[in-house]
Amino acid sequence: MSVKAQTIRSTFSRETSISIDINADVSIIWALLTNAVDHPRWNSTVTFIEGQIALGEKIRLKSTLDAKRIFKLTVKEFVPGKRLVWGDSQGNRVYTMGQNSNGSAKFSMAEKIGGLMFPLYAGMIPPFDQSFEQFANDLKKESETIMNSK
Amino acid sequence: MTVELFNQEFESIKGQLKSFLIRITASVADAEDIVHDTYIKALEKLNTFRGESSLKTWLFTIASNIAKDNLRAQKRWVENVTDIAKEAALSNKQFFEEAMHIRATSPQGQFEIKEHIAFCFTCISKSLPLEQQLCIFLKEVYEFKISEIAIILSGNEAMVKYYLHSGRTKMINVFDGRCALINKEGVCHQCSELNGIFNPKQKMQEEITKIEMAREAENKDKEQLFDLRTTIVRDIDPFQSKAAELQLHHLKHNRQVMEKYLEENSV
Numbered sequence: 001m002s003v004k005a006q007t008i009r010s011t012f013s014r015e016t017s018i019s020i021d022i023n024a025d026v027s028i029i030w031a032l033l034t035n036a037v038d039h040p041r042w043n044s045t046v047t048f049i050e051g052q053i054a055l056g057e058k059i060r061l062k063s064t065l066d067a068k069r070i071f072k073l074t075v076k077e078f079v080p081g082k083r084l085v086w087g088d089s090q091g092n093r094v095y096t097m098g099q100n101s102n103g104s105a106k107f108s109m110a111e112k113i114g115g116l117m118f119p120l121y122a123g124m125i126p127p128f129d130q131s132f133e134q135f136a137n138d139l140k141k142e143s144e145t146i147m148n149s150k
Numbered sequence: 151m152t153v154e155l156f157n158q159e160f161e162s163i164k165g166q167l168k169s170f171l172i173r174i175t176a177s178v179a180d181a182e183d184i185v186h187d188t189y190i191k192a193l194e195k196l197n198t199f200r201g202e203s204s205l206k207t208w209l210f211t212i213a214s215n216i217a218k219d220n221l222r223a224q225k226r227w228v229e230n231v232t233d234i235a236k237e238a239a240l241s242n243k244q245f246f247e248e249a250m251h252i253r254a255t256s257p258q259g260q261f262e263i264k265e266h267i268a269f270c271f272t273c274i275s276k277s278l279p280l281e282q283q284l285c286i287f288l289k290e291v292y293e294f295k296i297s298e299i300a301i302i303l304s305g306n307e308a309m310v311k312y313y314l315h316s317g318r319t320k321m322i323n324v325f326d327g328r329c330a331l332i333n334k335e336g337v338c339h340q341c342s343e344l345n346g347i348f349n350p351k352q353k354m355q356e357e358i359t360k361i362e363m364a365r366e367a368e369n370k371d372k373e374q375l376f377d378l379r380t381t382i383v384r385d386i387d388p389f390q391s392k393a394a395e396l397q398l399h400h401l402k403h404n405r406q407v408m409e410k411y412l413e414e415n416s417v
Contacts, residue, residue, distance in 0.1 A: 025308030038316055146315045147308065150296075 003140075005132040013114025016128040019106065020136045024147035026081045026097050026105045032142055033084055033095060042142040045135045054078060059086065065131050090115070107139065151205075156196055159205050160189060165387065166206075166292060167213055172388050173272045173287055174217050176405045178398060184220070188213040203301050207294065211302045214284055225412040227276040229324050232340055234411055235273075235404040245403055246347075249396060253348050258395040261348035263341045263357055265393035267331070268386040270340070271379060273404055274324055275317075282317030285310055290318075290380040322376045331358065332367040332375050348396075 005018040022029060032042065034053040039046045047067065051059035055078035061071045076092065077085035084095040091113035099105050109132060113125065151159075164185060171181035191212050192199075199208055228234070239245050252259040275283045281303065288294045288302060289310075299310045330336035342354050349357075358364045363378035370378070388394060388401075 025306070027306055027308045028312050031309060031312045035316070041316075041319060146311050149311050149315055 003133055003136050005129040005136075007127065007129055010114075012116065012118045013112055014118075014122065014125070015110060015112040015114075016132055017108065017110035018132040018136050019108040020140055021100070022105045022107050022140045022143045023103070024105055024143035026099050028143045028146050029097050029105055029107055029139065030081045030084075032139060032146075034078075043135060043138050045131050045138070053084070053086075063131065065126055065128070087111075105143075107136070109136065151196060151199060151201075153193070153196065156193065156205075160192070160209070163206050163209055164189075165390070167209060169387050169389060170210070170287060170292055171213060171217060172398075172401075173275070173291070174283065175221065176272060176276060176401055178402070180217075180220060184213055184216045187216050191216070203298065207298045207301055210288070210292070210294070211304075214288075214302050215304075218280060218284075221280055226279065227273065227408045228411070229274065229277045230328075231273045231277065231404060231408055232270060232328075232338055235407045236340060238407040239403060242403075249348075249399060252396050252399055256395045258392055260392045261344060261396060262391075262393050263345055263361060264382050265386060265391060265397050266341045266344060267361070267363070267379065268383045268388070269397045269400060270329075270338075271321075271383045272388075272401065274321060276408075277324070278317050278320060279313075281305075282313045282320070285313040286317045286321065289314055290377075291384050293384070318373075318376060322372045325376070325379065326372055331361070331364040 003018060003020045005016055007014060007016045032038065036049045036051060036053050036059060039049045045064050046061060047064060048062035048070075049059060050061075051057055053059060053075055055075055057075050059073050059075065061073060062069070063071065071088070073086040073088055073093075075084070075086045077083055077094075082097065085092050087093055091111055093109065093111040095107070095109050097105055097107045111128060167188065168181050168185050171184050172178060175181055175184070188209060192209055195212075199205070203211075253261065275286060278286065284303060285299055288299045289296070294302065296307050296310050296314075300307045303310065326333055326336075328336050328338040330339045331341060342358075345352060345354055345357060361382070363375055363382065366378065367375065388397060391397075
């Protein structure tokens, strides 16, 4: 099932978000999200990641969004099985998740970038939609593969 | 459960427990200490054992907790441990002299390729995060169910599945990239090199074809080859086999080399 990202633009900000149902336990989703060294194995939007994903830690990440740039991000919130936030001065990426009553999980991801200077550099930031969709599908596929393993 | 019955049951499980622990710790002394501590702790808590899990699961839980406490502060090994250990061995005359002495005099001093495959599995597994390593051995070698492993590791089944999946995938990739027995491009030929040293009269190719994993390398997928590899590991008791003393000597060497390497390189 394809899942679509949504982007809301305003003069001083841009916010992209996506939500997906995953037939897996949230602990698997959380483990996949927070185990940095494992990301390149299943997450086709990340080509390099270094550091520990834990509260207050700094991570360095290379994304397919901009292959030449290394994003230096700080983990700002870390609530196991519920919420993870990392970001820099330009914006934050927020991951949230919860178990549905039918045993599946609802996973959401959003990133808002903006500020007074945003109109000056907005044109240089590529759209996130496709990357978000790719990430959500990768996460769903890997989580469900693990959940269904014997 | 009476103490007498517990002692009987402990004796029957002790061998598996010790073999599990040598594979997790890579140290004979640590494995023996943890078996001893497990016995003491289990005996002290015997009145709390309600039989909700099997005694074997309960003992592996206690042993795994002690092992985790011991290993938590230690650095994990690196994937190319066998390359680094080989390099160190080549400049260590004493290592080869001791090994040749064991080969010549010990009833447990034979060199067999299958034994080396099991030894190699232990070494590579130590490059996995500890929980992944524990899950791999508990499931693939000691044949615990996922629900039992969740009890042993005080986690949930989903997490066990995650550790198993990520650990297996990593080991499959390491072996696929390294092991010349399953991949013609593999860079590690240690089995054949050591077989040449310890069994100079043997025809290597004939020996390799006795191993199903090597024979089927081109016909099976990577997952199936990994399962064949774990079957080899499962069938070998690292303390009781005909190659035990030689392999344990080799393991001691690799552990010492790794400790030095990790200290010097701040990995």
